[in-house]
Amino acid sequence: MTSLFEYAPAPESRSIVSIAPSYGLFIDGEFVDGTGESFKTVNPATEEVLSEVSAASEADVDRAVRAARKAFEKTWGPMRPADRGKYLFRIARLLQERAREFAVLESLDNGKPIRESRDVDVPLAAAHFFYYAGWADKLDHVGLGTRPRPLGVAGQVIPWNFPLLMLAWKVAPALAAGNTVVLKPAETTPLSALLFAEVCRQADLPAGVVNIVTGAGDTGRAVVEHGDVDKVAFTGSTEVGRSIARAVAGTAKKLTLELGGKAANIVFDDAPIDQAVEGIVQGIFFNQGHVCCAGSRLLVQESIHDEVIASLQRRIGTLRVGDPLDKNTDIGAINSAEQLARIRELSDIGEAEGANRWQPACELPDRGFWFPPTVFTDVSPAHRIARDEVFGPVLSVLTFRTPDEAVAKANNTTYGLSAGIWSEKGSRILQIANQLRAGVVWANTFNKFDPTSPFGGYKQSGYGREGGRHGLAAYLKGADQ
């Protein structure tokens, strides 16, 4: 599609970040070499190797857990709660001070547009620390009775789609509640977590309170299965979530899981169409669709189907796919070759099963991992693209005639993370929201997050909540527990 306006490139400078040629692990307040085989992290937009990162072996993870245990017993646990809060406030401020650096680094390592890392990921990460900092000396008011206790050492495994933000969602409530952490960032996006380690040092956070062990699945397994970990928190695929739930079975470890989704985004015939189209775009193409709560199933009322699809296609035609560091970019790079292969495979299956694929004419860069924004129409609820999480910029469109049918179709999934409702009628919004089996329901908006607002799934999207007072319950035990 020819665009009305030509945009001159407006690249954000990457000179603000300095990436070391290699990184070690962050254990007990020090950067140390890992004893596992190191791995390369690449810029998915160019396939350029950014750095070589240590992989933590079982022995390294054990050292990290011992450091966390020691810090829990000697420094962080006994510390005045108000002081714990002050450390978290410091971290929040440091994240704000170094926000641009984090944003550029995140876009380089992850492939997401700088507009999103700058305006969403990093500010929200700082906001999470600021929010939970305030809780540290108010735990008697969480709702678990007076003097709730921390669990101890938390083992946390996070995904590659929002590397720094997921770190914040995990680390901030854990520390506020008085726990210490061993965090494993995703294999393809370790750099912002390692920069966060530097922030911990600038904040003079006591050694061992935060430990960062980079690596792949084996490292994650070592964290989850370590005998001296009291709490496991995981965000990622439902498949890995199942294996983690199996691994902690029979132990005393407390577990929270934030897993996959296949959210319905329901557009009623009384919706503000232009606003809904923006919301559909935001719902599925935000972060290249690498979002567990992405609005990947569009349920549109039959009477407005053609109008919505025409408008949606026109809008998608104006999206700019390309250099993540260009401030004009709407859709960045797919995070890895592996993920790109999965998106291609499921899209091909969608076509083979009889759905209609539509993609705008858009030029993709020669190097790197790219997938154009894609819309499938004539999708039936039985199609794989209507059931499986694609985790990419691929929208499946289904229709409905009545509100009851919309609810039935929306709930027809093993997942239950999020949903969207578009309608001008407030009473309808509340009625439909009440009937949806999903943990987060957005009305006339989508993919909004806030540290005060609990987030998490029903059914096989996991259990436990992150955000708000509820997010603390995952890291505390009441006097009666």
Place this chain on the structure above:
Amino acid sequence: MIGNDRLAVRKTYKLYVNGAFPRSESGRTYEVTDTKGHFHGNVAWASRKDARDAVVAARGAFAKWSGATAYNRGQVLYRVAEVMEGRHVQFCEEVASAEGLSTSKARAAVDAAIDRWVWYAGWTDKLAAVLGGSNPVAGPYFDFSTPEPTGVVAVLAPQQSSLLGLVSVLAPVLATGNTAVVVTSKERPIPAVTLAEVLATSDVPGGVVNLLTGDAEELGPWLAEHADVDGIDLTGAPAGRAMEFEREAAGTIKRVVRPPATEPDWTADPGLTRMTPFLETKTVWHPMGV
């Protein structure tokens, strides 16, 4: 007055599924004795198929029970306490016989069981205020969180405490709006059968509670892996099997309550600990202005 020479009419002890009292489809029964070894009856021995039927019934009842007003659910649970009170003597005899308790200890257990229903009846319309609330997000939204029931919950009831323990694990599942499939104490099932008769006459809709007399060791794996069961309470799981059941439950990301090392003191105040595991939190972002 009934003379001493009257021959008693004995009861056939059956399952309680979908509001009815069927025998086990398997045709199986097993012998139940009191703690002194005296024959008490042949009790229906629920099979895997019975468990599956019970899940279907519980799923069918979920929409209505979870959709009922909290006030209505509270009244129904209070009604259970009222009807139990009328059967106080019967419960005391059965608990004393099943658990080998003195009359006064059996009476204390029955009293506590009835009072527990009253306690949970009072919770139904307070949970949303205590566990939910509005969230002050940085944007033009009325953002609020409410607790909602998880769905169908399988309960392996305690093996020792035949009535108070049973009520202590069942009532919180119902108070939160879930529906239940319960496997009763294997060796002490008689008070559970009587409780089923109470539930059947207490305005609890059919299918909301399904009570299976039988063996948790046999039925546990099927309920743990069943794809239409959303949560499982392993309190009464046989020693050494709970870990395996929890692993099975992981296949469908079930909410799991792990068994305590030994049966707890059921008279203790349970707090929220038996309700929150089977509650989800739903957060709604409602627009303001635009």
